[in-house]
Amino acid sequence: MPITHLPLNALRAFEAAARLGSMNAAATELGVTHGAVSRHVKALEERFGLPLFERHPRAIVPTREGAQLASELAEAFDRMQIAVSRVQPGPLTLSCSSTVMMRWLIPRLEKFKRANQAIELRLNINYDNVDFIREEISLAIRTSIYRAPAGAVAETLIHxxxxxxxxxxxxxxxxxxxxxxxxxxxxxxxxxxxxxxxxxxxxxxxxxxxxxxxxxxxxxxxxxxxxxxxxxxxxxxxxxxxxxxxxxxxxxxxxxxxxxYELQLWIADHLRGRVDVRTTANWIRAEMRAMSATP
Amino acid sequence: MPITHLPLNALRAFEAAARLGSMNAAATELGVTHGAVSRHVKALEERFGLPLFERHPRAIVPTREGAQLASELAEAFDRMQIAVSRVQPGPLTLSCSSTVMMRWLIPRLEKFKRANQAIELRLNINYDNVDFIREEISLAIRTSIYRAPAGAVAETLIHxxxxxxxxxxxxxxxxxxxxxxxxxxxxxxxxxxxxxxxxxxxxxxxxxxxxxxxxxxxxxxxxxxxxxxxxxxxxxxxxxxxxxxxxxxxxxxxxxxxxxYELQLWIADHLRGRVDVRTTANWIRAEMRAMSATP
DNA sequence: CGTTCGAGTGAGTTTTTATCACATCAAGCC
DNA sequence: GGCTTGATGTGATAAAAACTCACTCGAACG
Missing domain, CATH: 3.40.190.10 (Periplasmic binding protein-like II)
Incomplete structure (x- = not known):
């Protein structure tokens, strides 16, 4: 099947359904009804001539081929997302736990904003893993209890x-x-x-x-x-x-x-070149260093 | 822009136009009229709020951002194509010059088919570079005058x-x-x-x-x-x-x-695991070795 | 200096996609 | 057992998207 005739929207719907393990959830993610997703998946299965999911009464399970296809498609869509985000850079998004936000970030936020008025900062609350690409996260502060996911690089902030x-x-x-x-x-x-x-x-x-x-x-x-x-x-x-x-x-x-454990800074791999990301990362490093310097 | 709302078809049309440097050519590739491509590109430019092409009377030239976007999209679409081809494997396609086909391949083809009845072989005539992914080529026989493109690995057949x-x-x-x-x-x-x-x-x-x-x-x-x-x-x-x-x-x-120069065998990277590709590559190697053994 | 080639566009049509509302199926629960 | 629930499948129809047609424009080509 040549690339020129790939049913792109159906592939996206299928990928979401496979990743979320549910047509309903995929529909919500895509902002459509479950029927639309169901039809997309069915169209794909007919086109490929093989089932992509095993249907169970309350769940769908990707077949071997379906799972393989979905994971490879996910990568392709990730790349697409990254490509577009480069011409349409979104706000800088920093993810940290609610505690770090309450007790460390918010007290320093005013200072950050004064020093970096041009940077539009969006905050995201999460304390474990997170998809840097899908959720458009630029930076995350995490403890080393969790491992940085693919697509992000980790560095030590403080022990x-x-x-x-x-x-x-x-x-x-x-x-x-x-x-x-x-x-x-x-x-x-x-x-x-x-x-x-x-x-x-x-x-x-x-x-x-x-x-x-x-x-x-x-x-x-x-x-x-x-x-x-x-x-x-x-x-x-x-x-x-x-x-x-x-x-x-x-x-x-x-x-x-x-x-x-140590406290780490996770940086979205594809955003490491962005100026606002570098600036903010530097600011976080400096603030952390200042903390550990005063006993 | 979240992945869920990327205008996939418009991105595909844009990528084709940028790659081919022409809306008309992209339209032909996609099997639509040039107007359809033109509209897709315009929609993208409006959505991104920046021009993707400089318009000249008889040509379009990607802008800096357009070129960057197009090249990254190309990779993403390539991956997508590869992902789909794994669940929908096409026929094995061998590309070589018309001369190699006339004087080397066709005289041996009957023997090949007899030995490998299960392999559906499609032939492609081309003597220089070729896009292994877009044109769905599995193997190519080439002289080392040309360099194997990204996506293919080259090996020496004979000097x-x-x-x-x-x-x-x-x-x-x-x-x-x-x-x-x-x-x-x-x-x-x-x-x-x-x-x-x-x-x-x-x-x-x-x-x-x-x-x-x-x-x-x-x-x-x-x-x-x-x-x-x-x-x-x-x-x-x-x-x-x-x-x-x-x-x-x-x-x-x-x-x-x-x-x-040497004669080379180029193998599509993503197909190296396929049984029919390995078998055919082995057959080509063996036939070439047989030739150089008889002076 | 007319012809050609490639792109842009208004209006209308076709095709695709999505919705709605209902059907189905089996698990879970009184 | 029979009722409820949660998830998917689907026929009919509405909405949206994509496409075509037929024309425009502008400049390069011969």
Whole structure:
């Protein structure tokens, strides 16, 4: 079949259906009804003379050929998207967790905007993997718990230092000065990073300490907030509580130790040449360096 | 612009127009009228808000952005084509010059078909570069005068040996036994390989010999035919005249010398895994080896 | 100096694509 | 068992997109 007669729209619909495992979801992504997608897929199957999906009552599963075709098409569409984005550059999009956004980015955003008035910055909240091409992400700040996906390059920003933090009065009241004192305290945990306390115990060289959270919050910034309100102890990276410690809202009674992860900057591969991306990446690096320089 | 709303058909039309440098040509390739292509391109330019072509009275020239976009789109469409061809494998297509087809391939084709009845072979005539993806070529036989394009890998089949050939009576009549005797003879040339005689003189170590053809034929196989009919001397690779020499229709009064080129097999990169392609490539290699083994 | 060649365009037509509304099927659940 | 639910398939029809036709323009060609 020559390229000149490929049914491009049908291929796009099929690729979406295969990637999402659902005609309905594909239809939503494409902004059409499921019927339109269903027809596209059927047209393709008739044209190729082979089934691309196994139909089950509540699900569709790509056949061997379908899966292969879909994955190769995905690459082709990615390239197309990149090609177009080069003549139609969108805003710079920075993705980070809600916590990093709350406690690190937003406090510095005014300064960034003043220094880079020409850069239109769009923010995206996400703490794990993300498709840099489809979701048009330029930069992401992530911990090394996750691996940068294909299409992005990762670099180290800082090595995380972690430690328990709480309200100053709380630390005084419970007399917290060595790890074992913590067993008397209320331990606050985060759903997005369930292994945080265990990591810390391991980093201390006390893996036997059983630091099971008494309470688990949905977001990490809620844990910090709860600690600042005297509800217990949060296990936080220094980066995210430095301002609070400086202002006296929080203390770190046991200090900080080097944690097992680092904070990374992920850069969309195809955007590395863009001036605003380089500028913003440099700004992020500089701000991070400034943080780790002030103990 | 999200991938879900890319105007795929307009992008294809634009890519064709940019590649061919003409809306008309693109229209022909796509099987539509030039108006349709013109409208697609205009729609794209309006959507992007920038011109993709400079319009000149009889030509369109891609702008900087247009050229960039087109070349990246070409890659994306190539991939798409490859993806589809994997689920819809077409016939195996072998491309070679009309001369190689006449004098080497066709005489062996019957044998090939008998040995490989399952392989559907399509033939394509072309002696220089060719787009393996767009024109759906699997294998090509070429001299190393040309370089294999991106998307194909080249390997050596044989090193060409070249020498003047003519009808036996012609050689007798003119008494041809050393290079300088040829100055008395009628020199036949081919438009597709105008430097053949000069190459030979150089290979002999007699670059000063001015072997200017008295007559130039459009195709190389016509030159061989003319020589076989006693019209003069052809400068031929041994490969293409071996049968004629064996049967006594031609003689090579000065023998053959190693020429500056080799005969190559070009294989479409994305088809190297296909069984019929491997089989056919092996057959070609074996047949070529058989030729160079019999002096 | 008329002819030709290639592109742009208004109006109208054809083709494709999408919607709507309903059908189907089986899993999950009282 | 029988009802509900969630997902896909499809006939009829509406909407949108793509295409053609027939003409225009402008300059290069001969």
């Amino acid at each position: 995380e230092e972690i430690g328990p933090v709480c309200h100053p009065d709380y630390a005084d009241r419970l007399g917290l000065s060595k790890p074992d004192d913590l067993l008397r305290a209320r331990i606050l945990g985060s759903a997005t990073r369930p292994q945080a306390w265990t990591d810390w115990a391991a980093a201390l060289g006390r893996p036997e300490l059983r630091m099971t959270p008494n309470e688990v919050y949905a977001h990490f910034y809620l844990v910090i907030q709860a600690a600042a309100c005297g509800l217990g102890l949060a296990l936080a990276p220094r980066l995210l509580v430095d301002d609070e410690i400086r202002s006296g809202h929080l203390v770190a009674p046991l200090g900080f130790v080097a944690g097992p | 060409e040996e070249i020498g003047p050939v003519c009808h036996p009576d012609y050689a007798d009549r003119l008494g041809l036994s050393k290079p300088d005797d040829l100055l008395r003879a009628r020199i036949l040339g081919s438009a597709t390989r105008p430097q053949a005689w000069t190459d030979w003189a150089a290979a002999l170590g007699r670059p000063e010999l001015r072997m200017t053809p008295n007559e130039v034929y459009a195709h190389f196989y016509l030159v061989i035919q003319a020589a076989a009919c006693g019209l003069g001397l052809a400068l031929a690779p041994r490969l293409l005249v071996d049968d004629e020499i064996r049967s006594g229709h031609l003689v090579a009064p000065l023998g053959f010398v190693a020429g500056p």
